[in-house]
Amino acid sequence: MRVPAFRRFLLAHLVSATGSAMAPVALAFAVIGQGGGARSLGIVLTANTVPTLVFLLMGGVLADRMSRSRLLFMGNLGAGTAQAALALLVATGAASTFAISVCACVSGVAAAFIAPAAQGIATRLVSREQLQQANALVRVPGNAVKVVGPVVGGFVVSFTGPAWALGWDAVTFVVAALLLLGLRLAGSVPSGGGALDDLRTGWAGFRARNWLWSYTAAGTAVVAAWLAGYQLLGPLVADRGYSGARSWGLVQGAFAAGLLAGTFVCLLWKPRRLMLVCVVASSAIMLPLAALGAGLSLSWVLGAAVVAGIGLDVAIVAWSTVMQQQVPDAELGRLGAFNAVGERVAIPFAYLLVAGASAYWTSRHILLVCAAIILAATVANLCVRDVYRIQRV
Incomplete structure (x- = not known):
């Protein structure tokens, strides 16, 4: 916290989080509000995910070659523009599944350049022994906002519609972009070859680390099952089986409360076997899917969401620390991009599969299948073996 650049990075996360915490609720009910169901929401989420997959590797190469702060600026500015356009479409009643999908596509492209650049920011700002604390601190303001953000978003959507929440998200993206541009972080020294040479080198480094590719392979199933269940089916089950946007906002808030609690766990606890902790803790996200699928009362769903949030945040901080300690800074963008692509490559297929399966199975049955996939x-x-061998540096 004594480093001015780290404080600026922290503030940018806080500003952006105030809008992003409300955006998922607003987006889901913007689709539902124009008459869409599981199929329409699946199309929108797929349109957001596919461009990210297409451009992620390019984002990883650029994160190792050029200024990471400039990449974050451009990515946040692009995402803010897309959200502003979507808010305008929803407010004027011109939103359709196609129009919402176009805006989601632009946001997906922006995310492809934001994620690899953000992965390597902390290594430039703090020492290696402070990385876990830095990763946890960066998540404190965002998780704190997420506790009330989804709840507020649910009420805003209920009383005024989703346009206002989407518009605020656009404003926060732009403000965060300006803050991140002020970091002025240069890129690593280029390898001297072209982009394809950089990708080949990154792929070789990715394959050489068993802990990295095995976790990515497991993440292919885990992330797809989690997002298809929680992001796609969660709002629909809340709309039909609970009290709609308000109850889903409470679930989102409970999950965020767990994320915040998990952040403080990471500030106080320094486990030696970081990879083992990461794998075990991440499995907690199956709990709210199982609770929703079993038709439990809202209080049980909220409790499961809190535990899932704790586990997920511990896993995220542990994983970020492992990557930053085990991977050289000059390769961090590319290897992080390979990991991100691997974890997301199945998401569009999962969305489309769930959207198609919803015609034959109930949403609750599909949620139980998603929970079982995460466990397996x-x-x-x-x-x-390497899951047990990778230890804190």
Whole structure:
């Protein structure tokens, strides 16, 4: 916290989080409000995910070659523009599944350049022994806002519609972009070859690390099942089986409360076997899917969401620390991009599969299947020896 650049980075996360915490609720009910169901929401989420997959590797190469702060600026500015356009479409009643999908596509492209650049920011601002604390601190303001943000977003959507929440998200993206541009962080020294040479070198480094590719392979199933269940089916189950946007906002808030609690766990606890902690803790996200799928009362769903949030945040901080300590800074963008692509490559297929399966199965049955997939992938990942060997530097 004594480093001015780190404080600026922290402030940018806080500003952006105030809008992003409300955006998922607003987006889901913007689709529902124009008459869409699971199929329409699946199309929108797929349109957001596919461009990210297409451009992620390019974002990883650029993150290792050029200024990471400039990449974050351009990415946040692009995302803010897309959200502003979407808010305008929703406010004027011109939103359709196609129009919302176009805006989601632009946001997906922006995310492809934001994620690899953000992965390597902390290594430039603090020492290696402070990385876990830095990663946890960066998540404190965002998680704190997420506790009330989804709840506020649910009420805003209920009383005024989703346009206002989407518009605020656009404003926060632009403000965060300006703050991040002020970091002025240069890129690593280029390898001297072209982009394809950089990708080949990054792929070789990715394959050489068993802990990295095995966790990514497990994440392919875990992330797809989690997002298809929580992001796609969650709002629909809340709309039909609970009290709509308000109850889903409470679930989102409970999940964020767990994320915040997990952040403080990471500030106080320094586990030696970081990879083992990461794999086990991430499996907690199956709990709210199982609770929703089993038709439990809202109080049980909220409790499951809190535990899932704790586990996920511990896993995220542990994973970020492992990557930053085990991977050289000059390769961090590319290897992080390969990991991100691997974890997201199945998401569009999961959205489309769930959207198609919803015509034959109930949403609750599909949620139970998603929870079982997460459990099976976790058990498989625990059979990898390097999961137990990777330790804190």
